[in-house]
Amino acid sequence: MRNKIELLAPAGDMERLEMAVAYGADAVYLAGTDFGMRSFAGNFSRTELKQAVDLCRSHRVRVHVTCNTMPRNQEVARLPEWLEYLNEVGVDAIILADVGTLALARRHAPKVQCHISTQASIVNYQSAQAWHDLGASRVILARELSLEEIQEIRAKTPKELEIEVFAHGAMCVSYSGRCLLSNYMTGRDSNRGECAQPCRYQYALMEEKRPGEYFPVYEENGQTYIMNSKDMCMIDHVADLMEAGVDSLKLEGRAKSAYYAAIVTGAYRHAIDAAAAGEPLDPVWRDEVEHISHRHYSTGFFYGQPGQYTENSRYVRDWQIVAKVQSCDGEGNALLTLNNKFRVGDSLELVGPNVRPQALWVEGLWDGDGLPLEEVRHPQMTFRMKLPCQVPPLSLLRRKADLSPQ
Incomplete structure (x- = not known):
């Protein structure tokens, strides 16, 4: 039995946070409206951040807040008040890349751990040690490291210094x-x-x-897309990351969809649990990372150069979510919210928190008053249908993206 590592999932807004928590994250990382490296994610207002912390506390999920931009003078002046708020609402960690931000965080958020962002480009044990000496409890290593280099950093740094690595998602050519x-x-x-x-x-x-x-x-x-990086996917090698001494496995994707947050979190939840038990990953969960929007996969730099994908820079989008389950009784009678239209007779797949993907045919649809429908077509409308089994809230119905309703 191996020691489990933390599954750290992205949460770009409240909907994506709920998905990450429901599908098995040990911790989430998110941002307020300032100081985060994903300005175009939904992000969290102060009120929403407090709600996020409360939700995660109720599920024993840790909250890491990104403050990892390189702030200019006018931005630094606003940092102390923001850090004090993070300390007050009880977030678990602040992710930062600037040494001045670290000094401010230790002064204005003394209850919060400091994690050093991948933006700091930590690629050796001396750099990791230096950040630890300054008060960091965790370093998030640069994506450009091999597995052997990570092992050496682990061997030559204090055991209490945690090591986090990205294991899935987009990579940068820089x-x-x-x-x-x-x-x-x-x-x-x-x-x-x-x-x-x-x-x-x-x-x-x-x-x-x-x-x-x-x-x-x-x-x-x-082929002319000369700087287009492949996506990273380490779902087949989670055991190697554990054996290298990694403490946290991070999934990229705060700017991606709630569907992405759910499926990638659920897939890696099963991968971590299988690796911790010394068991092979069930192929059905391995296949889930092919059901989300992604570019062509590689194993990053862990085993050597990943190479570029120069043919095009388009995402592979073979599947789309059509509906989300609000509630479901013991006989499979479900209330759902619509994302994309479909109709009676369509072929769909059902997946959910710890629910194995399974195919189904839509045999009937009903509105909220129990009247039959041939099609559901208005986004966010609520409707009812019979599912093959009881599933938890936030389970999803999806279909092949190239299939359209008849």
């Missing part, structure tokens, strides 16, 4: 997100949470005396 390309091209600063992802663009060469004449910038086979 060093752990330290990029100026977005700022230069669009005025949106990637180091302050506003990256426009110009690394995903298709580029061409133009000679200054021939305006309007574009010459493709080719990789091999005529």
Whole structure:
């Protein structure tokens, strides 16, 4: 029996937080409306943050709040009051990358642990030790490290210093997100949470005396997305991360959907539990990471260079959520909320918190008054249908994205 590691899931807003908690997260990371590296996620107002902490407390889930931008002078001036609020509402940890922010956090949020963000690009044991000496309880290592390098960092740092690594999600062509390309091209600063992802663009060469004449910038086979990184997926190698001494396994995706938060959290929950028990992962849960929006997968830098995917930068989106379960009785009679329209006779899949994915045919639909419907089509409408078994709230119905209602 291996020691379990923490499953740390993304929560871009309250809906995504609820999904992460329901599908098995040990901890969540989220942001307020300032100082986080995902300005375009929904994020949390002060009232919502207090509600988030209360919800997580009731489920014994820890809350980590990101303050990992590189703040300018005018932003630093606002930090003490924000840190005091985080201390007051009882968050468990602050994720930061700036040494000045660390000093302020220790002074204004003494009850809260300090975790050093991947933005700090920690790639050696001396750097990890230095942050620990300054008061950090955890370091989130740079994505560019191999498994052997992580093992050495673990061996040469204090046992009480926790190590966190990203195990799933988008990767950046620059060093752990330290990029100026977005700022230069669009005025949106990637180091302050506003990256426009110009690394995903298709580029061409133009000679200054021939305006309007574009010459493709080719990789091999005529492919031109030369900076497009693959996504990371370590679901098949969770045991290796455990044996390397990693304390927390982090899932990228605060700007992604509630469906993504649910499915990726549930998949890695089963992967961690199986690895801790010394058992192989059931293929049905491995297959779940293919059901979410993603770019082509790699194992990151853990086993060597991941390579780029230069053919295009599109996401693979083969599945879409159509409805979310609000309640369900012992006979499978469910009340649901609609996301995308479908009708009687359609083929769907049902999945939920600790519910194995299973196919079903829609045999009947009813409105809130019990009147039969041939189709449900209005987003957020509530309706009723019979499911093959009892499932918990926040279970999901989905279908192949290329299938449309008849």
